[in-house]
Amino acid sequence: MDDTILSAQGLNLYYGPTHALKDVSIDIPEKKVTSLIGPSGCGKSTFLKTLDRMNDLVPGVRITGSVKYRGREVYDSSLDVTWLRKQIGMVFQKPNPFPMSIYDNIAYGPRTHGVKNKSKLDDIVENSLRGAAIWDEVKDRLKKSALGLSGGQQQRICIARALAVEPDILLMDEATSALDPISTSKIEDLIADLKQDYTIVIVTHNMQQATRISDQCAFFLLGELIEFGETTQLFSMPKDKRTEDYITGRFG
Numbered sequence: 001m002d003d004t005i006l007s008a009q010g011l012n013l014y015y016g017p018t019h020a021l022k023d024v025s026i027d028i029p030e031k032k033v034t035s036l037i038g039p040s041g042c043g044k045s046t047f048l049k050t051l052d053r054m055n056d057l058v059p060g061v062r063i064t065g066s067v068k069y070r071g072r073e074v075y076d077s078s079l080d081v082t083w084l085r086k087q088i089g090m091v092f093q094k095p096n097p098f099p100m101s102i103y104d105n106i107a108y109g110p111r112t113h114g115v116k117n118k119s120k121l122d123d124i125v126e127n128s129l130r131g132a133a134i135w136d137e138v139k140d141r142l143k144k145s146a147l148g149l150s151g152g153q154q155q156r157i158c159i160a161r162a163l164a165v166e167p168d169i170l171l172m173d174e175a176t177s178a179l180d181p182i183s184t185s186k187i188e189d190l191i192a193d194l195k196q197d198y199t200i201v202i203v204t205h206n207m208q209q210a211t212r213i214s215d216q217c218a219f220f221l222l223g224e225l226i227e228f229g230e231t232t233q234l235f236s237m238p239k240d241k242r243t244e245d246y247i248t249g250r251f252g
C-alpha cells in the first residue's frame with residue numbers, strides 16, 4: 001500500500017520454545033487507527049512491542065523476518081533504538097506516570113532530547129497537555145505530583161508525555177482497560193482527534209471499542225494474523241470462519 005508506515009513481512013517471534021508470532025505480514029497505513037484484536041495470549045501485545053523493539057531485552061527472544069518503519073528496517077543493527085522510540089511512542093495498559101510533577105512528566109522526554117529553554121519547555125508542556133485533552137483539568141496544578149490524579153487523568157498525562165517528543169506513531173496496549181467508562185470514552189474521543197496527526201495502533205480486548213475507534217482491524221489467533229482489513233468489513237463480513245467465530249463470541 002502507498003500509505004504504509006509500518007510493514008511487517010514474514011515476522012516470527014519466539015520466547016524460548018514458545019512460537020508467539022507466526023509468519024506475520026501486515027501493512028499498517030499512516031494516519032489511521034489500527035486495532036489488534038484476538039483472544040488472550042494470541043500475540044497482540046507481542047506484535048505491538050516488536051514495532052518499537054520493546055522485546056529486545058526479554059531474555060531468550062528470537063526474531064526473524066522484517067519490520068520496516070517508513071521503509072527502514074527496524075531490526076537493522078545500525079538502527080538507533082532511541083531514535084526509533086522517539087518516532088514510535090508507547091502507552092501502556094496501566095497508567096504509569098513518573099513519580100514527579102505533572103510538568104516534569106511532560107518535560108522529561110524533551111529534556112532528554114536536549115531541550116533546555118524554559119519557555120520552549122513551557123510551550124511543549126502546554127501543547128502536549130492540550131493535545132491529550134487534559135490541559136484544562138491540570139493547568140493550575142502543573143507543579144503537583146502526577147500521582148495525585150485519577151486513573152483516567154493519569155492515562156491522559158501518559159499520552160501527553162508520549163506526544164511531547166513529537167512522535168510519528170502512537171502504540172497503545174489496552175490503554176483504557178484499567179479505566180472507568182467515562183475516562184474510556186474521553187480517551188476514545190482523544191484517539192479520534194489524534195489520528196489527524198498521528199498513526200495509532202491499539203491493542204484492545206473490547207470489540208465494541210475496536211468498532212468504535214479503528215479504521216483497520218487485525219485479528220490474531222495463536223500467534224497468526226488471521227485477517228486484516230477495514231474494521232467495518234471485518235466485523236460485518238469477515239472473510240475467515242475463525243474471525244467470524246471470534247467476533248460472534250463463539251470462542252475466546
Ligand SMILES: Nc1ncnc2c1ncn2[C@@H]1O[C@H](COP(=O)(O)OP(=O)(O)OP(=O)(O)O)[C@@H](O)[C@H]1O
Nearest residue numbers: 015018020038039040041042043044045046047058
Ligand atoms: N516475556 C515473555 N516470556 C515468555 N513468554 C511470553 C512472554 N510474553 C508473552 N509470552 C507468551 O507469548 C504468547 C503471546 O502473548 P501476548 O502477551 O503477546 O498475547 P496477547 O494477545 O497480548 O494476550 P493478552 O490479551 O492476554 O494480553 C503467550 O503464549 C504468552 O504466554
